[in-house]
Amino acid sequence: MKVKEAYDKWSESYDSTGNKTRDLEKKVARKILSNYEFDNVIELGCGTGKNTGWLAERSKSVKAIDFSSEMLKIAGAKLNLPNVEFMLADISQKWNIENGFADLIVCSLTLEHISNLNFIFSEGYRTLKENGKFYVCELHPFKQYGGTKANFSLDGNKIELETYTHHFSDYVNAALKNGFTLSEVGEWFDEKDDQSPPRLISFIFKK
Numbered sequence: 568m569k570v571k572e573a574y575d576k577w578s579e580s581y582d583s584t585g586n587k588t589r590d591l592e593k594k595v596a597r598k599i600l601s602n603y604e605f606d607n608v609i610e611l612g613c614g615t616g617k618n619t620g621w622l623a624e625r626s627k628s629v630k631a632i633d634f635s636s637e638m639l640k641i642a643g644a645k646l647n648l649p650n651v652e653f654m655l656a657d658i659s660q661k662w663n664i665e666n667g668f669a670d671l672i673v674c675s676l677t678l679e680h681i682s683n684l685n686f687i688f689s690e691g692y693r694t695l696k697e698n699g700k701f702y703v704c705e706l707h708p709f710k711q712y713g714g715t716k717a718n719f720s721l722d723g724n725k726i727e728l729e730t731y732t733h734h735f736s737d738y739v740n741a742a743l744k745n746g747f748t749l750s751e752v753g754e755w756f757d758e759k760d761d762q763s764p765p766r767l768i769s770f771i772f773k774k
């Protein structure tokens with residue numbers, strides 16, 4: 568099953584089934600991004616809007632992009648906000664956003680489905696203002712090495728999505744190559760379990 572089709576099918580249960588990765592990232596995004604101020608935001612892979620409303624409350628405008636029409640439908644039904652523009656688009660193709668639009672780009676749990684990180688950071692650099700920040704939070708590569716992939720249950724079957732393993736160096740080198748500097752790295756563990764591999768890795772890159 569292609570990634571887009573899988574998310575179309577997952578959309579109905581995405582918010583309602585247990586998902587430690589989703590829940591931890593929600594906390595991490597709020598913890599990190601509360602330290603920053605931003606007016607115009609681009610959210611890559613907004614899904615059902617877990618972070619979109621929170622971003623919209625703190626900014627003038629959010630362009631929330633996703634290529635799954637079903638995920639967007641749920642986000643749109645939950646969040647009828649005048650300062651959010653939902654965009655149905657594939658982020659691995661040129662973004663329909665003007666140069667220097669944003670002060671913040673947010674990308675949560677999406678880059679594991681993108682093979683070419685270089686393109687994402689190149690478009691990120693183009694669409695950010697000088698001094699703009701790019702927040703990335705993904706399943707930690709250590710988890711990926713252990714075989715963990717985005718997955719959901721459909722009619723009693725476990726569906727694993729197509730993913731790419733991105734090493735720590737892949738994120739950092741793709742960002743540096745496109746002109747970013749690295750401001751922050753975080754590694755995030757399941758509650759009361761800092762002896763197992765971390766679940767998430769986060770970055771703040773600065774233009």
Ligand SMILES: C[S@@+](CC[C@H](N)C(=O)[O-])C[C@H]1O[C@@H](n2cnc3c(N)ncnc32)[C@H](O)[C@@H]1O
Nearest residue numbers: 574612613614617633634635657658675676677
């Ligand atoms: C695991 S969900 C994360 C959603 C949300 N960011 C969150 O943290 O709950 C990944 C999202 O990325 C979207 N996605 C994956 N590949 C994409 C692509 N190439 N272009 C646009 N959206 C994509 C999927 O449709 C899905 O909604």
